[in-house]
Amino acid sequence: MEMPTLIDMPIDAVTMDGAVHRISDSIANGRGGTVLTPNIEILRQYRSTPELRSVFERTDLRVVDGMPLVVALRLQRTPVPEQITGTDLLWALSGAAAQVGFSVLLAGGRDGDAERAAERLRAEFSGLRARTHACFVRPDTEAEELARLRATIIAAEPDVVFIGLPFRVQVTLMDELRAALPRTWFVGVGSTFELVNGDRSRPPKWLQRLCLEWAWRLTQQPEMWRRYFVDGMPTAALLLASALRQRWRRA
Known part of the structure; x- marks a missing residue:
């Protein structure tokens, strides 16, 4: 089966159940891997940064987080079964981990977030073995914060690490740690801890289907206007044009 792409960015066409089964089965067989959840911002960085693109293409599982990407895939007639957000994957994998006894580590966020x-996850899933390490990176402290985080993860040897860091940092960190922890799965979840904690909320489903989650988020984080209107709009326009071109070719 042909792997879908979005402006040359590869995407895995899997369901949530399929993704969780693939990761769980891999852990049970002593194999690790990496998961990314692309949205418009990640697509922009993928296209603009060769180093990130190279690491991204070595990723084992790429599931679509952003609804605009889901719509674009449908438009170009290479649909994926469903949208899989980092938050939904965090909940689903934690449930599976509690059921079979895998250990998880939540890394990133401000003090207390993880x-x-x-x-919340332990309360929802009895018996879940979950550790945490706060890591809020800033330019002046990034190197030492990440050094401490690497040491914690390597010492813990968890089955799954949820990395709540900016995309550039999480991708680089995952790629660096794979050699040290070949049996561990690393899942990039961005700012998901804020959603789990209720510090931010997801929009209603109808807004998500209309690809307006960005507008909802701006009501909660108006400082992100540049990400959406300056950085994101050109990539969104390019995505639409590419999807229409692919649809025409397939027709």
Whole structure:
């Protein structure tokens, strides 16, 4: 079966159940891997940064987080079964981990964010083995923060690591740690801990289907206007044009 692409970015056409089964089966067989959840911002960085693109293409599982990407795939007649957000994947994998006894580590976020999220997950999934490590990167402290985080993850040897860091940092960190922890799965989840903790909320489903989640987020984080209107709009326009071109070719 042909792997779908979005402006040359590869995408895995899997369901949530399929993704969780693939990861769980791999862990049970002693194999690790990496997961990314692309949206418009990640697509922009994929296209603009060769180093990130190279690492991204070595990723084992790429599931579509952003609804505009889901719509674009439908438009170009290479649909994926469903949208899989980082938040939904965090909940689903934690449930599977609790059921079979895998350990998880929540890494990233401001002080307290990861621990609060772990508490929510433990309350939901009895027996979940979850550790945490806060890591909020800033230019002046990034190197030392990441060094401490690497040491914590390597010492813990978890089955799954949820990395709540900016895309550039999480991709590089995952790629670096794979050699040290070949049996561990690394899942990039961005700012998901805030959603698990209720610090931010997801929009209603009808807004998501209309690809207006960005507008909802701006009501909660108006400082992100540049990401959407300056950085994101050109990529969104290019995505639409590419999807229409692919649709015409397939027709």
